[in-house]
Amino acid sequence: MGKARQTFKKRMSKIKEDIFIVAEAYKHPDTPFYTKLIAIIVVAYAFSPIDLIPDFIPFLGYLDDLILIPLGIAILLKLLPDQVIQDSREKVAAAGKVKQKNWIAGAVIILLWALLLYWLVNFIVIKLI
Structure with missing residues (x-):
């Protein structure tokens, strides 16, 4: 049980970091317009207190957070140019945004x-x- 919990915590930490990377990539001048539109939707949904399926509904409430946000991040990381991702990773790491x-x-x-x-x-x- 302890190992599964550690793995889950690491995965959630990675998703949190990736959200900040996507938010930073949105501001990058080399990010294509259509990718910026998708990025703003994913970031807004990730930080929004309002979900498609409310969290108080057992199991289903967290399912959208566990599927939709990682799916949006994965799509964006495929669409973004490698240099934009690298620049964004560096800015996020330098600013310490994930921790604050x-x-x-x-x-x-x-x-x-x-x-x-x-x-x-x-x-x-x-x-x-």
């Missing part, structure tokens, strides 16, 4: 979700009235 918590980014993402929800509610109310 970014409360500002979390607040911005929550604000964006709240604005989207507000816009949707207003749009629906206007259409119904």
Whole structure:
């Protein structure tokens, strides 16, 4: 049981590092436009407190996090040029971003979700009235 737990922790740490690499690659000037679009979706979903399947649903709640985020990262790492990945890895390692918590980014993402929800509610109310 201990070895499985260690393996799981290492894998989760790798996913966290890869998310920051993808976020850094998004800003890189050599990243193609379509890849930037996919990157912003994957990073926003990874940092978002809102999931497609809520986490309180047993088993299924965490399934989307365990499948969708790694799948998005894997696709992006295949699409990104090798030099962009290497540059992004170096920037993430130098900045120590994986180790620090970014409360500002979390607040911005929550604000964006709240604005989207507000816009949707207003749009629906206007259409119904």
